[in-house]
Amino acid sequence: MSEGLRKRVVVTVSAGAVIGVVEVVLAISFAVLVFSGFLEDARPSGIGIYLVAASLTLAILAWRAGVRGVVGSVQDAAVPVLAIVASSAALHTFGGVDQAFLTVVAATMIVTLLTALTFLVLGTFRLGNLARFIPYPVVGGFLAGTGWLLMKGGIAVAASTDPQLGTIGQFVDRFELVRWLPALAFGVVLLVATRIVRRALVIPAVLVIGLVAFAIGLLVTGTSIQDARDGLWLLGPFRAARLWHPWTYRALTSSGTDWSAVFHEVPGMATAVFVAVIGCLFNVGGAELLLHTELDSNRELRDVGLLNVVSGLFGGIPGYHALSLTALAKQMDVDGRGAGLVAALVPLATVAFGASIVGLIPRMIVGGVLVFVGLSLLVAWLVDMRRSLPLGEYLIVPAIVLTIATKGIVTGLEVGLLLAVVLFAVNYGRIDLVREVPFGAAFRSNVDRPPGDRVTLEGLAERVQILRLNGFVFFGTARGLLERISKRAEASPMRFLVIDLRRVTGVDASGVFAFRKVALLAEASGFEVVFADTSERVQEQLQRGGLAASDGVVRFEPDLDHSLQRCEDELLAEAAPEGADGRGDGFTDLPPHLEPFLERRSLPEGTVLIHQGDRPDEVFVVESGRLRVEWVTPDGTRMRFNTVRPGVMVGEVALYTGLPRTADVIADVPSVVLALSRASIERLEAEEPERAAALHRWLATTLAVRLTDAQRVYSALLD
Structure with a gap:
């Protein structure tokens, strides 16, 4: 073996041993917290x-993790909840300690296996980013709340009593300060040391210093090991000489487990699953930042799911990526896989040979570790996050912590979920759902109309209000939408209210109710509501809510363009003088004396006047009827581009550029057009240059007007 390889092996084994010792302390601390009191x-x-469970977590994650360097651990997130579940289950168990033990094991198995199932489902269906949908302050409140429970449990462990206490007052009254103050101080020292000293071995070093300080304290006070045991300063003595006592699934499924007590703890168990899943999702993201690499969160979830299936079958608690141990491996510059596999041997060795040694561990060390973990969560979310969260969002964190501290973890979960809904509603409600688009000069339908009609529509611009909605219409935004429409109706009389729903993803009951009130307002005020581009699902919701199409009140159109076209047609019809023939007055703008050069053509309905791709050799003016302009996509789909009314020219762009026709022009109804060929224009230029110049000025003016219209529409949509 080369010198370099030998050095790497020594470093990896040493790091694995250190990680394993830290994991042993954590696992023992968690077990002491859960198996307390009765x-x-x-x-x-x-x-x-x-x-x-700790050994399995270290080994399987070292083997399966997608990136070398990730270290796993049994996790703290669900432990305080499991401690509450265990204490309550033991209280509701009618048998002795053995039955209570099996009942707690059964409840823990269910929690871990359900957690594993959740991980597998999230990973299989690629929902690894699900945590991003939960508001950050709510997650912070949950994790800080578990931190409070861990800290309280650590103090209870140090004082050798049941950790399920009521108030802070009881905390002080029930415990002798001399028992739990050292644990609190040790936890604070660990926290300060890890935040100030950024070194790999700071946690193991402080643990060793704590053990040495405790031993010195025993020597100074003349306290023997037996006296320390009798005074409940040590974890031992244990009733049994071994840490592993075989239990069978038969015992769990038969009379050994009080299943009524297990079912009584379903709310707490569900909370434990929820907190464990949230903790894992955030730790995976934290590992990415720590290792400066990208993890496949869905693969990691599947691997963690497999890990927890195996661990759960042994009665273990949930485990997943450990940021502290991963940082430890990174700072020691070792292969995370090798170190993790070596570390996995340490808990197994402790189970096999370390019962007597575990019994000598001071309660202040175990309790202090729990206090440290709890304080780390509290400081991270109550202190550090204050600098990065707005005050309104930050206050959610202490609110959830206070609820968990006074009312319990289940109530804290309920309050947290309620606050998540409220926070979503408030934040989403601040988004401007409505975007007003000015009708008339700035925005109209894709219908080319003669100048006289255009002037008429510009004069009637205030009669049409266009609202373009975005996102989800729900109770947080529906009220603002209704108030906006009411104010608009009061400001000036409307004839049409066009509501574009193309970008609306859904409508809840409050949104439907708001639209119903808009319809009632329309009926009372004499305007018509036109819903444009409504999806089938949203239209079905509106119709179920009583918003069916009705004459003069509610109408549904396939898109905004058709909606505006219909509104314009009705406005022009209402504004037209009695007896008008509807041809439009566009012909008054035609250069004079063009009749000899124009060819009148009658087009039956459906006649294709211009084919997409044809060479341009004519320009047309619509005399009567209506033409539609369609663009044919490469896959054969036809898209309406424009509608041309009497008095409007079509085909002039291609005639000037000489490029192939870009769209089909089809007679929508029986129509008459006037055709002016390229040859006629050339003849006009040769015979009557002044009239030819007038014709070109007219064509240029038409193009300029269309370009101006396009710019106005573009500006209106961007505004």
């Missing part, structure tokens, strides 16, 4: 189960 006699078995 379950204390079953604590050795609980410690053994948690150590086996």
Whole structure:
């Protein structure tokens, strides 16, 4: 073996041993917290189960992780919830300690296996980014709340009592300060050390210093090991000499488990699953930042799901990526896979040979580790996050923590979910759902009309209001939409209210109710509501809510263009003088004396006047009827581009550029057009140059008007 390889092996084994020792301390701390009070006699078995789970987590994640360097651990997120579940289940169990132990194991298995199933589902269906849909302050409140429970549990462990306390006052009254103050101080020292000293071995070093300080304290006070045991300063003595006691699934499924007590804890178990899943999703993202690499979150979830299936079958608690241990491996510059596999041997060795050693661990160390983990979460979310969150959002974090501290984790979860909904509604409600587009000079339908009609429509611009809606119309935005429409109706009389729903993704019951009130307002005020580009699902929702198409009140059109065309047609019809023939007055602008050069053509309905791709050799003016301009896509789909009315010219652009025709022009109804060929224009230029110049000025003016219209529409849409 080369010197370099030997050095790498030594460093990897050393790092693995350090990581394994830290993991052993964490696993023991979590087990001591869960198996407290009535379950204390079953604590050795609980410690053994948690150590086996720790070994499995380290080994499987070292093997399966998508990136070298990731280290796994049994996780703290669900532990305080499981401690509450265990305490309550033991309280509701009618048998002795053995039955209470099996009941807690059964509940833990269900939690871990359900967590595993959730991971597998999220990973399989590629929902790894699901955590981003939960508001950051709400997640922070949950994690800070679990931090409070861990800190409180650590103090209770140090004082050798049941961690399920009521108030802070009881905290102080029930415990002798001399028992839990050292644990609190040790946890604070660990926290300060890890935040100030950015070194790989700071946690193991502080643990060793704590053990040495405790030993010195025993020597100074003349306290023997037996006296320390009798005074409940140590975890031991244990009732059994081993940390692993075989239990069978038969015992779980038969009379050994009080299933009524298990079912009684369903809310708490569901909360544990939720918190564990959220913790994992955030730790995967944190590992990416820590290792400066990209992880496939869906693959990581599938791997963690597999890990928790195996761990759950042994009765272990949920485990996944550990940011602290991953950082430790990174700072020691070791291969995470090798270090993780070596570390996995340490908990197993502790189970096999370390019962007597575990019994000598001071309670202040175990409790202090729990205090450290809890304080880390509290400081991270209550102190550090204050600098990066707006005050309104930040206050959600202490609100959830306070609820968890006073009312319990389940109530805290309910309050958190409620605040998530409220926060979403408030934030989304601030988004301007409505975008007004000015009708008339700036925005009209894609119908080419003669100048006289255009002037008429510009004069009637205030009679049409266009609203373009975006996103989801729900109770947080519906009220503002209704108020906006009401104010507009009061400001000036409308004839049409056009609501473009093309970008609306959905409408809730409050949104439907708001639209119904708009329809009632329209009926009372004498305007018509036109819903444009409504999806089939949204239209079905509106119709179920009583918004069916009705004469003069509500109408549905396929898109905004058709909606505006219909509004314009009705406005022009209402404004036309009695007896008008509807031809339009565009012909008054034609240069005089063109009749000899024009060819009148009658077009039956459906006649194709211009074919897309044809060579341009004529320009046309519509005398009567209506033409539609369609663009044919490469796959054969036909898209309406424009509609041409009497008095309007078509085909002039291609005639000037000489490029092939870009669209089909089809007679929508029986129509008459006047054709002016390229040959006629050339003859006019040769015979009557002044009239030819007038013709070119007229064509140029028409092009300029169309360009100006296009610019106005573009500006209106961007505004």
